[in-house]
Amino acid sequence: RKEVEQDPGPFNVPEGATVAFNCTYSNSASQSFFWYRQDCRKEPKLLMSVYSSGNEDGRFTAQLNRASQYISLLIRDSKLSDSATYLCVVRGQGGKLIFGQGTELSVKP
């Protein structure tokens, strides 16, 4: 089983749609969680950290369920510029970040 698993993509949605990404992790001792965004052939960039109480940043909402070892990202009112691959990331043992395979999002006009 992979340490971090994400929904397979791609997600193709129209502008203005709401889209949700899900992710599960295997190590119950994990302490830090993040969502990264990666544009084609570019480096990943931190989108937001994920806190136990859930957190929101504009159109983006992240949720963490420690009991289920489940992380989610909700994007409201999708924009064309949201098209990218979204990476679920968990801090693993020894401090390293473990990346999921990513879910590709394509927002169409």
Next chain:
Amino acid sequence: EAGVTQSPTHLIKTRGQQATLRCSPISGHTSVYWYQQALGLGLQFLLWYDEGEERNRGNFPPRFSGRQFPNYSSELNVNALELEDSALYLCASSLMSGTGYYGYTFGSGTRLTVV
């Protein structure tokens, strides 16, 4: 503030050669991480350096090695290159040495092609 810088941007080598990739972290960051991203695959953890020491290593053969210098910059060396080493190599640095709750900042990567 300058971000994480990597060089070279692109590197073409032949099978069996050695490649050296370089990374300068954000000023004040002591930890440097190396990841490999092969085409169509996710990021695979390679190495973590902090305060000049190797702290953790991913599931890669010993021909992948590196070091961190006193100024916290880092070098990744890949010996006896194989075709499947072709990938984007990403370096990242973090504010706290593996124990904090901050994510990483990545450089734009070195694209290594082995022919």
